Amino acid sequence: xxxxxxxxxxxxxxxxxxxxxxxxxxxxxxxxxxxxxxxxxxxxxxxxxxxxxxxxxxxxxxxxxxxxxxxxxxxxxxxxxxxxxxxxxxxxxxxxxxxxxxxxxxxxxxxxxxxxxxxxxxxxxxxxxxxxxxxxxxxxxxxxxxxxxxxxxxxxxxxxxxxxxxxxxxxxxxxxxxxxxxxxxxxxxxxxxxxxxxxxxxxxxxxxxxxxxxxxxxxxxxxxxxxxxxxxxxxxxxxxxxxxxxxxxxxxxxxxxxxxxxxxxxxxxxxxxxxxxxxxx
Amino acid sequence: xxxxxxxxxxxxxxxxxxxxxxxxxxxxxxxxxxxxxxxxxxxxxxxxxxxxxxxxxxxxxxxxxxxxxxxxxxxxxxxxxxxxxxxxxxxxxxxxxxxxxxxxxxxxxxxxxxxxxxxxxxxxxxxxxxxxxxxxxxxxxxxxxxxxxxxxxxxxxxxxxxxxxxxxxxxxxxxxxxxxxxxxxxxxxxxxxxxxxxxxxxxxxxxxxxxxxxxxxxxxxxxxxxxxxxxxxxxxxxxxxxxxxxxxxxxxxxxxxxxxxxxxxxxxxxxxxxxxxxxxx
Numbered sequence: 001x002x003x004x005x006x007x008x009x010x011x012x013x014x015x016x017x018x019x020x021x022x023x024x025x026x027x028x029x030x031x032x033x034x035x036x037x038x039x040x041x042x043x044x045x046x047x048x049x050x051x052x053x054x055x056x057x058x059x060x061x062x063x064x065x066x067x068x069x070x071x072x073x074x075x076x077x078x079x080x081x082x083x084x085x086x087x088x089x090x091x092x093x094x095x096x097x098x099x100x101x102x103x104x105x106x107x108x109x110x111x112x113x114x115x116x117x118x119x120x121x122x123x124x125x126x127x128x129x130x131x132x133x134x135x136x137x138x139x140x141x142x143x144x145x146x147x148x149x150x151x152x153x154x155x156x157x158x159x160x161x162x163x164x165x166x167x168x169x170x171x172x173x174x175x176x177x178x179x180x181x182x183x184x185x186x187x188x189x190x191x192x193x194x195x196x197x198x199x200x201x202x203x204x205x206x207x208x209x210x211x212x213x214x215x216x217x218x219x220x221x222x223x224x225x226x227x228x229x230x231x232x233x234x235x236x237x238x239x240x241x242x243x244x245x246x247x248x249x250x251x252x253x254x255x256x257x258x259x260x261x262x263x264x265x266x267x268x269x270x271x272x273x274x275x276x277x278x279x280x281x
Numbered sequence: 282x283x284x285x286x287x288x289x290x291x292x293x294x295x296x297x298x299x300x301x302x303x304x305x306x307x308x309x310x311x312x313x314x315x316x317x318x319x320x321x322x323x324x325x326x327x328x329x330x331x332x333x334x335x336x337x338x339x340x341x342x343x344x345x346x347x348x349x350x351x352x353x354x355x356x357x358x359x360x361x362x363x364x365x366x367x368x369x370x371x372x373x374x375x376x377x378x379x380x381x382x383x384x385x386x387x388x389x390x391x392x393x394x395x396x397x398x399x400x401x402x403x404x405x406x407x408x409x410x411x412x413x414x415x416x417x418x419x420x421x422x423x424x425x426x427x428x429x430x431x432x433x434x435x436x437x438x439x440x441x442x443x444x445x446x447x448x449x450x451x452x453x454x455x456x457x458x459x460x461x462x463x464x465x466x467x468x469x470x471x472x473x474x475x476x477x478x479x480x481x482x483x484x485x486x487x488x489x490x491x492x493x494x495x496x497x498x499x500x501x502x503x504x505x506x507x508x509x510x511x512x513x514x515x516x517x518x519x520x521x522x523x524x525x526x527x528x529x530x531x532x533x534x535x536x537x538x539x540x541x542x543x544x545x546x547x548x549x550x551x552x553x554x555x556x557x558x559x560x561x562x
Binding site: 179 | 358361362363381382383385387389391393395396397406407409410411412438440458
């Protein structure tokens, strides 16, 4: 789908002017952010040289690259527990968040009991209560998963509630008038209608779950990228710390991309996907 | 033109502009006996409909015209079984209505097609809701799409169709499970004036070919007179019957019928109801 889209866009360009090899590469979707990233890295390097910033404050990009290159196997090994905790926490927030949103959207009573408390619980800083999970569950994977879950849960609920509530009541009436059972009407009308909102919640949630997992690793863990971060700050090993940040960012981007792909697959009909859909159809 | 579609009988010359009140309970068609609706709200009871008594014959094209907020949509929901009346009883095809009975097809002002289903799947929605065999009704759905001139659009998604075409599809959806009655709530209110006139002619053709009983709600007096066998004029909230008029124009009608003196006289007559009461908004 993606490639077809690119081709079609190229055709549009071709009608205006002859497609040079340069403009062709420039139009590939991934090139622009990479170019911008290169620009930032160069600006970073220049700033350090220009203002003579000492390496114990900000490391040079070259040093970070060297660490990434030499410590790659170790970093990858540490990235695995973080990824695992993130994915578990994210899946939990989806598995619990969507049904909770269904209950809140479906019943005024449930909403009046749960929703205010949910908002209230969100104001509690997770990092403050994360040590509790270590006390309760030890230094294993569980505190990280819980911490990732707690950060990822709320955006899923808020978006899904909004999605479930925004369904046209006339549409539900129409399906009910055709003698559809509550369950049938829900599956045919409410759930598909809420899908775009649910996915926008899931996308926010997956990036927050990464943060949650790292918070879990900060407070009590002897593995994971969060642990690497903590240790490298302790020893003023800034290149390693920045390398760990790069790994975290990559992790977030990859997980986001995966959710985005799933979204395209699940709701090809939605306005946001129509460009692709036209060419795929 | 069958006798059932024209209650004024074969002699339209004597029957023009006469107020009719008839009660024929138990017969096929729709019968309302003392039906009223009062909504309960925090500020007390809000009467929406005063007790109504009338009968719609089988195969009749019955149009309700009235100011906004006179309880027309409430009436429609009660006949389809989505709302229960505060007093009185409704009979559809001789059966008392207590819950959604599925013997109606509904068309709203918005086509309310599900954006994730293609046109054919949208038309098949009542079949899915009622749990009827798909393969048995699929040919019927295709025939209906042919009847409204949507052949070849079965696989298109709703947004790829114009407003008028979407509304045609929603008429097919209302007819696919072969209900005796079609309820239409300002079905063409969202269309431009020219499309609207064309759809009115088309609707009359569809009603003639399918022989359905149609209850249509509209704001437009000319539209009401053009379409109807009988026009029910409602008063402002709480709604009650101001008058019921026979429309003695012969069928089939073309748009030329709007130039008929009988037509213009009846439109004038009905319009007076609203100018003596207050304004029609």
